[in-house]
Amino acid sequence: MARNTSALAVIALFVVVFPSMVLATQYIVGDDQGWDSGVDYYSWMNGKTFHVGDSLVFNYDPSLHNVVVAANSDVYENCGTSPNFGIWDSGNDVFTLPTKGTYYFLCQYHCDYSDQSIAVVVKH
Numbered sequence: 001m002a003r004n005t006s007a008l009a010v011i012a013l014f015v016v017v018f019p020s021m022v023l024a025t026q027y028i029v030g031d032d033q034g035w036d037s038g039v040d041y042y043s044w045m046n047g048k049t050f051h052v053g054d055s056l057v058f059n060y061d062p063s064l065h066n067v068v069v070a071a072n073s074d075v076y077e078n079c080g081t082s083p084n085f086g087i088w089d090s091g092n093d094v095f096t097l098p099t100k101g102t103y104y105f106l107c108q109y110h111c112d113y114s115d116q117s118i119a120v121v122v123k124h
Helices: 001-015 019-023 039-046 073-077
Strands: 027-028 055-059 067-070 084-086 092-096 101-106 117-122
Touching: 039 117, 067 073, 067 092, 073 101, 073 117
Parallel strands: 027 055
Antiparallel strands: 055 092, 067 084, 067 101, 101 117
16 A cells, blocks of 8 residues: 555656656747748747747757857847857757746847747746
8 A cells, every 4th residue: 555655646746846847848940941041930939838848949050050048138139149048059959948938049140130039938
């Protein structure tokens, strides 16, 4: 009887404490087009709800693009690169959404003229 109670406690712990791990979704930014200039990211984001623990995968040609994690909305709105929470350039970058809030991503080379940027709102 004690063994069953322990097993149930462990299962309950994972369901209550680690729901983001159990229910996390991985989104490929831009789907088949990837992280590239000319992609309509507003349409790509339409209908998506992002949760804590979800991951964003940025696939791109590193000789043409990068991913800047802008520190705030002012940097994002002005297509700036500083301050930031990181500038990635591997061509296959994964960002896991750690907490509720808004996260800002842009390509420093194409943000200004092709709007290669997204603002992801994590509600849950």
